[in-house]
Amino acid sequence: MRFKGALYRALNPIYAREPRSGRGAQLNGGRFNNRGVPALYTSLSILTAIREANQVGSLQPTTIVSYKAEVDRVFDSRDEAALAAYGMDAAALADITWRDQIKSSGEARTRAFARQLVKDDYHGLLERGFVHGSSPSDLNLVLWQWADEASSRLIVIDDENRLA
Template identity: 35%
Template sequence: MAPEYLPFLHLRTTVFRGHHPRWAFDPLSGEGASRHGGRFNQPGRPALYTALRMETAWLEAQQGFAFKAQPLTLCSYHIDCSGILDLTAPATLAALGVGPADLSCAWEDLADRGIAPPSWLLAERLIGQGAAGIVVPSFAFRAGAEDRNLVLWRWGADLPHRITVVDDHARLPRDDRSWR
Protein backbone atom coordinates (compact mmCIF):
# COMPACT_ATOMS: atom_id res chain seq x y z
CA MET A 1 0.00 0.00 0.00
CA ALA A 2 1.42 3.34 -1.05
CA PRO A 3 1.69 6.10 1.54
CA GLU A 4 -0.41 9.20 0.89
CA TYR A 5 2.56 11.49 1.38
CA LEU A 6 6.11 10.85 0.27
CA PRO A 7 8.76 13.10 1.86
CA PHE A 8 10.32 14.28 -1.39
CA LEU A 9 13.36 16.52 -1.19
CA HIS A 10 14.75 19.11 -3.55
CA LEU A 11 18.47 18.49 -3.76
CA ARG A 12 20.93 21.22 -4.76
CA THR A 13 24.47 20.01 -4.30
CA THR A 14 27.55 18.62 -5.98
CA VAL A 15 27.87 14.87 -6.47
CA PHE A 16 30.65 12.70 -7.90
CA ARG A 17 31.02 9.70 -10.15
CA GLY A 18 33.94 7.56 -11.25
CA HIS A 19 33.70 6.43 -14.87
CA HIS A 20 35.54 3.83 -16.85
CA PRO A 21 37.69 6.10 -19.07
CA ARG A 22 36.17 4.47 -22.18
CA TRP A 23 32.85 6.15 -21.41
CA ALA A 24 34.13 9.55 -20.20
CA PHE A 25 32.80 11.19 -23.37
CA ASP A 26 29.20 10.54 -22.23
CA PRO A 27 29.14 11.09 -18.45
CA LEU A 28 25.38 11.62 -18.27
CA SER A 29 24.16 8.64 -20.29
CA GLY A 30 23.23 6.00 -17.68
CA GLU A 31 23.59 3.50 -20.51
CA GLY A 32 25.85 1.10 -18.63
CA ALA A 33 23.33 0.77 -15.82
CA SER A 34 20.55 0.28 -18.36
CA ARG A 35 22.48 -2.48 -20.14
CA HIS A 36 23.59 -4.42 -17.08
CA GLY A 37 21.26 -3.38 -14.28
CA GLY A 38 22.36 -2.17 -10.89
CA ARG A 39 21.31 -2.36 -7.28
CA PHE A 40 18.43 0.08 -7.90
CA ASN A 41 17.61 -0.52 -11.55
CA GLN A 42 16.82 -3.61 -13.53
CA PRO A 43 18.27 -4.05 -17.03
CA GLY A 44 16.46 -1.76 -19.45
CA ARG A 45 15.90 0.95 -16.82
CA PRO A 46 18.40 3.81 -17.19
CA ALA A 47 19.92 5.04 -13.95
CA LEU A 48 22.71 7.42 -13.05
CA TYR A 49 24.64 6.34 -9.97
CA THR A 50 26.51 9.14 -8.19
CA ALA A 51 28.04 9.64 -4.75
CA LEU A 52 27.67 12.49 -2.29
CA ARG A 53 31.41 12.41 -1.52
CA MET A 54 34.39 12.06 -3.82
CA GLU A 55 35.77 9.31 -1.59
CA THR A 56 32.56 7.34 -1.96
CA ALA A 57 32.71 7.66 -5.75
CA TRP A 58 36.21 6.17 -5.57
CA LEU A 59 35.02 3.24 -3.43
CA GLU A 60 32.10 2.58 -5.75
CA ALA A 61 34.18 2.77 -8.93
CA GLN A 62 36.87 0.45 -7.61
CA GLN A 63 34.24 -2.16 -6.69
CA GLY A 64 35.99 -3.17 -3.50
CA PHE A 65 39.51 -3.29 -4.90
CA ALA A 66 40.81 -0.05 -3.38
CA PHE A 67 44.38 -1.40 -3.24
CA LYS A 68 44.39 -2.50 -6.88
CA ALA A 69 43.13 0.75 -8.31
CA GLN A 70 42.07 0.71 -11.92
CA PRO A 71 42.10 3.83 -14.13
CA LEU A 72 38.97 5.92 -13.93
CA THR A 73 37.69 9.34 -14.83
CA LEU A 74 36.32 11.11 -11.77
CA CYS A 75 33.70 13.76 -12.53
CA SER A 76 31.68 16.13 -10.40
CA TYR A 77 28.14 17.20 -11.19
CA HIS A 78 25.90 20.04 -10.12
CA ILE A 79 22.50 18.71 -9.08
CA ASP A 80 19.30 20.77 -8.90
CA CYS A 81 16.68 18.07 -8.67
CA SER A 82 13.22 17.62 -7.19
CA GLY A 83 11.54 14.35 -6.36
CA ILE A 84 14.35 12.82 -4.31
CA LEU A 85 13.68 10.42 -1.42
CA ASP A 86 16.26 10.01 1.34
CA LEU A 87 16.35 6.30 2.10
CA THR A 88 19.02 6.85 4.74
CA ALA A 89 16.34 8.48 6.94
CA PRO A 90 14.66 5.93 9.23
CA ALA A 91 11.36 7.86 9.09
CA THR A 92 11.29 7.65 5.28
CA LEU A 93 12.02 3.93 5.35
CA ALA A 94 9.24 3.45 7.91
CA ALA A 95 6.77 5.51 5.86
CA LEU A 96 7.55 3.34 2.83
CA GLY A 97 7.43 0.07 4.77
CA VAL A 98 11.01 -0.66 3.71
CA GLY A 99 13.76 -2.20 5.79
CA PRO A 100 17.52 -1.88 5.44
CA ALA A 101 17.64 -5.48 4.14
CA ASP A 102 15.58 -4.41 1.11
CA LEU A 103 18.33 -1.93 0.22
CA SER A 104 21.30 -4.16 0.99
CA CYS A 105 19.98 -7.34 -0.65
CA ALA A 106 22.34 -9.52 -2.68
CA TRP A 107 20.78 -8.16 -5.85
CA GLU A 108 23.24 -9.71 -8.32
CA ASP A 109 22.86 -13.19 -6.87
CA LEU A 110 19.08 -12.91 -6.82
CA ALA A 111 18.96 -11.59 -10.41
CA ASP A 112 21.30 -14.38 -11.58
CA ARG A 113 18.84 -16.90 -10.10
CA GLY A 114 15.88 -15.26 -11.87
CA ILE A 115 14.49 -13.67 -8.70
CA ALA A 116 13.55 -9.99 -8.76
CA PRO A 117 15.66 -8.30 -6.06
CA PRO A 118 13.71 -6.32 -3.43
CA SER A 119 15.76 -3.24 -4.38
CA TRP A 120 14.50 -3.46 -7.99
CA LEU A 121 10.90 -3.86 -6.84
CA LEU A 122 11.31 -0.87 -4.53
CA ALA A 123 12.82 1.25 -7.31
CA GLU A 124 9.96 0.48 -9.69
CA ARG A 125 7.41 1.27 -6.98
CA LEU A 126 9.07 4.61 -6.19
CA ILE A 127 9.40 5.55 -9.86
CA GLY A 128 5.69 4.82 -10.24
CA GLN A 129 5.00 7.16 -7.32
CA GLY A 130 6.91 10.02 -8.95
CA ALA A 131 10.39 9.67 -7.49
CA ALA A 132 13.21 11.02 -9.65
CA GLY A 133 15.87 9.44 -7.46
CA ILE A 134 16.97 8.25 -4.05
CA VAL A 135 19.73 8.86 -1.54
CA VAL A 136 20.95 5.50 -0.25
CA PRO A 137 23.82 4.14 1.80
CA SER A 138 26.85 2.94 -0.12
CA PHE A 139 27.26 -0.81 0.00
CA ALA A 140 30.78 -0.69 -1.43
CA PHE A 141 33.47 -2.61 0.44
CA ARG A 142 34.87 -0.44 3.26
CA ALA A 143 32.05 2.12 3.00
CA GLY A 144 31.14 3.83 6.26
CA ALA A 145 28.06 5.63 7.55
CA GLU A 146 29.20 8.85 5.82
CA ASP A 147 29.23 7.15 2.40
CA ARG A 148 25.97 7.78 0.60
CA ASN A 149 24.91 7.65 -3.03
CA LEU A 150 22.37 9.49 -5.13
CA VAL A 151 20.74 7.26 -7.72
CA LEU A 152 18.74 9.09 -10.39
CA TRP A 153 16.08 7.64 -12.67
CA ARG A 154 15.03 10.99 -14.12
CA TRP A 155 17.64 13.56 -15.05
CA GLY A 156 18.45 15.99 -17.81
CA ALA A 157 19.57 19.48 -18.68
CA ASP A 158 16.41 21.17 -17.41
CA LEU A 159 14.55 21.64 -14.14
CA PRO A 160 13.08 19.99 -12.18
CA HIS A 161 15.69 17.22 -12.67
CA ARG A 162 18.74 19.18 -13.75
CA ILE A 163 22.21 17.69 -13.63
CA THR A 164 25.27 19.15 -15.31
CA VAL A 165 28.76 17.73 -15.43
CA VAL A 166 31.46 20.13 -14.27
CA ASP A 167 33.87 20.50 -17.18
CA ASP A 168 34.75 24.21 -17.23
CA HIS A 169 37.90 23.66 -19.27
CA ALA A 170 36.47 21.10 -21.74
CA ARG A 171 38.77 18.30 -20.57
CA LEU A 172 36.32 15.47 -21.18
CA PRO A 173 36.41 13.91 -24.64
CA ARG A 174 33.48 14.87 -26.87
CA ASP A 175 33.15 11.48 -28.58
CA ASP A 176 34.71 8.01 -28.54
CA ARG A 177 37.18 8.47 -31.42
CA SER A 178 40.17 8.06 -29.08
CA TRP A 179 39.05 4.45 -28.46
CA ARG A 180 39.07 3.33 -32.09
Protein backbone atom coordinates in the same frame (compact mmCIF):
# COMPACT_ATOMS: atom_id res chain seq x y z
CA MET B 1 13.32 15.95 -0.38
CA ARG B 2 15.15 18.26 -2.76
CA PHE B 3 18.85 17.80 -3.38
CA LYS B 4 21.03 20.73 -4.36
CA GLY B 5 24.80 20.43 -4.47
CA ALA B 6 27.79 18.70 -5.96
CA LEU B 7 27.73 15.10 -7.14
CA TYR B 8 30.58 12.89 -8.33
CA ARG B 9 30.95 9.79 -10.50
CA ALA B 10 33.96 7.60 -11.05
CA LEU B 11 33.37 6.39 -14.58
CA ASN B 12 34.84 3.61 -16.60
CA PRO B 13 36.82 5.66 -19.18
CA ILE B 14 34.74 4.01 -21.94
CA TYR B 15 31.83 6.25 -20.86
CA ALA B 16 33.86 9.41 -20.14
CA ARG B 17 32.62 11.20 -23.26
CA GLU B 18 29.01 10.57 -22.20
CA PRO B 19 29.02 11.40 -18.49
CA ARG B 20 25.24 11.88 -18.40
CA SER B 21 24.22 8.87 -20.48
CA GLY B 22 23.55 6.25 -17.78
CA ARG B 23 24.61 3.73 -20.42
CA GLY B 24 26.70 1.46 -18.18
CA ALA B 25 23.84 0.96 -15.74
CA GLN B 26 21.41 0.57 -18.64
CA LEU B 27 23.51 -2.21 -20.20
CA ASN B 28 24.21 -4.11 -17.00
CA GLY B 29 21.53 -3.11 -14.52
CA GLY B 30 22.41 -2.28 -10.95
CA ARG B 31 21.16 -2.56 -7.41
CA PHE B 32 18.50 0.09 -8.13
CA ASN B 33 17.75 -0.31 -11.85
CA ASN B 34 16.88 -3.15 -14.19
CA ARG B 35 18.91 -3.89 -17.29
CA GLY B 36 17.58 -1.66 -20.07
CA VAL B 37 16.76 1.22 -17.69
CA PRO B 38 19.31 4.05 -17.63
CA ALA B 39 20.43 5.31 -14.24
CA LEU B 40 23.22 7.50 -12.94
CA TYR B 41 24.91 6.23 -9.81
CA THR B 42 26.49 9.30 -8.24
CA SER B 43 28.07 10.03 -4.87
CA LEU B 44 28.18 13.04 -2.61
CA SER B 45 31.97 12.75 -2.22
CA ILE B 46 34.82 11.91 -4.55
CA LEU B 47 36.16 9.15 -2.29
CA THR B 48 32.77 7.48 -2.10
CA ALA B 49 32.51 7.60 -5.90
CA ILE B 50 35.91 5.93 -6.27
CA ARG B 51 35.00 3.21 -3.75
CA GLU B 52 31.69 2.55 -5.50
CA ALA B 53 33.24 2.28 -8.96
CA ASN B 54 36.05 -0.03 -7.85
CA GLN B 55 34.29 -2.51 -5.58
CA VAL B 56 36.16 -5.62 -6.67
CA GLY B 57 39.89 -6.15 -6.83
CA SER B 58 42.48 -3.49 -7.56
CA LEU B 59 41.85 0.10 -8.57
CA GLN B 60 41.07 0.18 -12.28
CA PRO B 61 41.43 3.17 -14.66
CA THR B 62 38.74 5.63 -13.66
CA THR B 63 37.57 9.03 -14.89
CA ILE B 64 36.23 11.34 -12.17
CA VAL B 65 33.37 13.62 -13.23
CA SER B 66 31.66 16.25 -11.10
CA TYR B 67 28.21 17.74 -11.52
CA LYS B 68 26.12 20.59 -10.21
CA ALA B 69 22.76 19.13 -9.31
CA GLU B 70 19.33 20.43 -8.39
CA VAL B 71 16.97 17.48 -8.16
CA ASP B 72 13.43 17.55 -6.83
CA ARG B 73 11.60 14.45 -5.61
CA VAL B 74 14.52 12.55 -4.08
CA PHE B 75 13.60 9.70 -1.76
CA ASP B 76 15.75 9.83 1.38
CA SER B 77 16.39 6.24 2.44
CA ARG B 78 17.74 7.42 5.82
CA ASP B 79 14.10 8.01 6.79
CA GLU B 80 13.17 4.65 8.36
CA ALA B 81 9.43 5.40 8.40
CA ALA B 82 9.42 6.29 4.71
CA LEU B 83 11.33 3.08 3.93
CA ALA B 84 8.89 1.01 5.99
CA ALA B 85 5.99 2.48 4.02
CA TYR B 86 7.54 0.76 0.97
CA GLY B 87 8.17 -2.48 2.84
CA MET B 88 11.91 -1.80 2.98
CA ASP B 89 14.51 -1.23 5.66
CA ALA B 90 18.22 -0.42 5.77
CA ALA B 91 19.17 -4.11 5.89
CA ALA B 92 17.23 -4.83 2.68
CA LEU B 93 18.97 -1.91 0.94
CA ALA B 94 22.38 -3.17 2.04
CA ASP B 95 21.70 -6.83 1.22
CA ILE B 96 24.67 -8.06 -0.83
CA THR B 97 22.62 -10.94 -2.24
CA TRP B 98 20.65 -8.74 -4.66
CA ARG B 99 22.34 -10.40 -7.65
CA ASP B 100 21.53 -13.86 -6.23
CA GLN B 101 17.90 -12.77 -5.80
CA ILE B 102 17.77 -11.95 -9.52
CA LYS B 103 19.21 -15.34 -10.42
CA SER B 104 16.82 -17.28 -8.19
CA SER B 105 13.58 -15.33 -8.60
CA GLY B 106 14.21 -12.94 -11.49
CA GLU B 107 13.86 -9.89 -9.23
CA ALA B 108 15.86 -8.15 -6.51
CA ARG B 109 13.95 -6.41 -3.73
CA THR B 110 16.00 -3.27 -4.31
CA ARG B 111 15.04 -3.17 -7.98
CA ALA B 112 11.34 -3.65 -7.21
CA PHE B 113 11.63 -0.86 -4.64
CA ALA B 114 13.31 1.46 -7.16
CA ARG B 115 10.71 0.67 -9.82
CA GLN B 116 7.95 1.67 -7.38
CA LEU B 117 9.76 4.91 -6.53
CA VAL B 118 9.97 5.74 -10.24
CA LYS B 119 6.23 5.01 -10.59
CA ASP B 120 5.65 7.37 -7.67
CA ASP B 121 7.52 10.07 -9.64
CA TYR B 122 10.73 10.14 -7.62
CA HIS B 123 13.69 11.37 -9.65
CA GLY B 124 16.28 9.76 -7.43
CA LEU B 125 17.19 7.84 -4.30
CA LEU B 126 19.59 9.07 -1.63
CA GLU B 127 21.16 5.99 -0.08
CA ARG B 128 24.09 5.02 2.05
CA GLY B 129 27.11 3.47 0.37
CA PHE B 130 27.54 -0.15 1.35
CA VAL B 131 30.87 -1.05 -0.28
CA HIS B 132 33.83 -2.15 1.80
CA GLY B 133 35.35 0.77 3.68
CA SER B 134 32.18 2.89 3.63
CA SER B 135 30.83 4.68 6.67
CA PRO B 136 27.31 5.96 7.38
CA SER B 137 28.40 9.39 6.09
CA ASP B 138 29.20 7.97 2.62
CA LEU B 139 26.11 8.78 0.59
CA ASN B 140 25.08 8.07 -2.98
CA LEU B 141 22.36 9.58 -5.10
CA VAL B 142 20.96 7.23 -7.73
CA LEU B 143 19.18 9.18 -10.45
CA TRP B 144 16.48 7.83 -12.73
CA GLN B 145 15.54 11.19 -14.15
CA TRP B 146 17.95 13.98 -15.02
CA ALA B 147 17.99 16.78 -17.55
CA ASP B 148 18.75 20.44 -18.01
CA GLU B 149 15.36 21.36 -16.54
CA ALA B 150 14.99 22.89 -13.09
CA SER B 151 13.24 19.88 -11.49
CA SER B 152 16.03 17.44 -12.34
CA ARG B 153 18.97 19.61 -13.36
CA LEU B 154 22.32 17.88 -13.72
CA ILE B 155 25.14 19.91 -15.22
CA VAL B 156 28.53 18.36 -15.97
CA ILE B 157 31.36 20.53 -14.72
CA ASP B 158 33.73 20.64 -17.69
CA ASP B 159 34.70 24.29 -18.11
CA GLU B 160 37.76 23.38 -20.18
CA ASN B 161 35.83 20.99 -22.43
CA ARG B 162 38.09 18.04 -21.54
CA LEU B 163 35.37 15.46 -22.14
CA ALA B 164 34.68 16.61 -25.72
